[in-house]
Amino acid sequence: MLKIEHVHRRSKRRLAALTACSLAFLRQRIVLMRIAFVGKGGNGKSTIAGTSARLLAREGQPVLALDVDTLPGLAFSVGLGGIPDAGLPEELAERQEGKGWVMRDEVSAETLVERYALAAPDGVRFLQLGKLPGQVRPGSTTAFRHVIESFRAPGWSVVGDLAAGTRQGFFGWAGFASMLAIVVEPTQAALLSARRLRRLAETMPGTRVGLVINKVRNDTRTRDIQAALQLPVWAEVPYDEEVADAERAGLAPIDAAPGSRSVAAIARLVLDLRNSDAEEPTA
Numbered sequence: 001m002l003k004i005e006h007v008h009r010r011s012k013r014r015l016a017a018l019t020a021c022s023l024a025f026l027r028q029r030i031v032l033m034r035i036a037f038v039g040k041g042g043n044g045k046s047t048i049a050g051t052s053a054r055l056l057a058r059e060g061q062p063v064l065a066l067d068v069d070t071l072p073g074l075a076f077s078v079g080l081g082g083i084p085d086a087g088l089p090e091e092l093a094e095r096q097e098g099k100g101w102v103m104r105d106e107v108s109a110e111t112l113v114e115r116y117a118l119a120a121p122d123g124v125r126f127l128q129l130g131k132l133p134g135q136v137r138p139g140s141t142t143a144f145r146h147v148i149e150s151f152r153a154p155g156w157s158v159v160g161d162l163a164a165g166t167r168q169g170f171f172g173w174a175g176f177a178s179m180l181a182i183v184v185e186p187t188q189a190a191l192l193s194a195r196r197l198r199r200l201a202e203t204m205p206g207t208r209v210g211l212v213i214n215k216v217r218n219d220t221r222t223r224d225i226q227a228a229l230q231l232p233v234w235a236e237v238p239y240d241e242e243v244a245d246a247e248r249a250g251l252a253p254i255d256a257a258p259g260s261r262s263v264a265a266i267a268r269l270v271l272d273l274r275n276s277d278a279e280e281p282t283a
């Protein structure tokens with residue numbers, strides 16, 4: 001009798017271990033998202049990246065939100081407000097003869113996130129490149145780059161908000177991403193930028209590229225935008241006064257206007273991308 005109970009207990013433990021394993025596996029396969037938002041200045045990268053990070057976190061998965069922009073904006077849309085700086089400490093890296101700037105000690109990107117990333121609402125962890133214009137901090141930049149290149153904590157999603165324009169995303173600063181979302185307003189200038197970004201994205205093989213058309217109005221011809229850019233439209237986010245109001249108040253759209261049409265559209269974007277095989281490259 002004792003023996004049978006013992007066997008039962010053992011198989012129960014094994015079953016629990018197996019279930020935990022499969023859950024971890026499923027989480028990595030299905031839920032993991034590594035996405036970088038790029039686009040012309042003011043088109044809505046920070047708004048959409050911050051809201052996406054919060055929505056992903058609400059599904060109960062760990063999320064790292066990276067503000068790769070040197071003019072920070074993601075802190076507001078993720079719900080941290082006007083924090084002074086969430087950059088990595090300067091002393092993590094040093095300049096070495098013949099090597100340039102390198103990490104001072106061997107420290108994993110996961111450890112850096114654990115130690116230094118700020119806790120944002122819904123459990124999002126937040127890191128900022130944090131370099132102010134005119135105040136270059138090579139040590140912090142080197143450490144941040146280390147996170148961009150090697151953060152691979154199992155089951156974590158990474159949402160990055162890149163600097164406006166075309167330069168940054170294509171010098172390795174989107175290296176964490178398996179998906180590149182080009183945020184584009186329905187204006188001719190934004191279309192031109194998006195076209196350049198699409199061409200540059202072709203130099204990142206294995207990265208899925210799609211459009212998020214933002215500030216869509218009734219008369220916006222999204223089909224024309226899609227045809228001009230020859231990319232799949234991942235989402236259409238309506239022009240939404242509630243988002244603009246949130247911005248004026250320094251609040252995250254998801255906190256100030258959780259029921260708004262734009263937050264709903266971003267929720268659909270997250271759901272669609274999560275359900276598509278996020279790790280399967282199509283480009």
Ligand SMILES: Nc1ncnc2c1ncn2[C@@H]1O[C@H](COP(=O)(O)OP(=O)(O)OP(=O)(O)O)[C@@H](O)[C@H]1O
Binds near residue numbers: 040041043216
């Ligand atoms: N769907 C929307 N409807 C109305 N206003 C919006 C929408 N999305 C963003 N905005 C507003 O547009 C402005 C720019 O948005 P945001 O800061 O997210 O853009 P960005 O691409 O990150 O800009 P930057 O390149 O300067 O970092 C903000 O005032 C924001 O509130």
Ligand SMILES: [Mg+2]
Binds near residue numbers: 045046074161
């Ligand atoms: Mg921004």
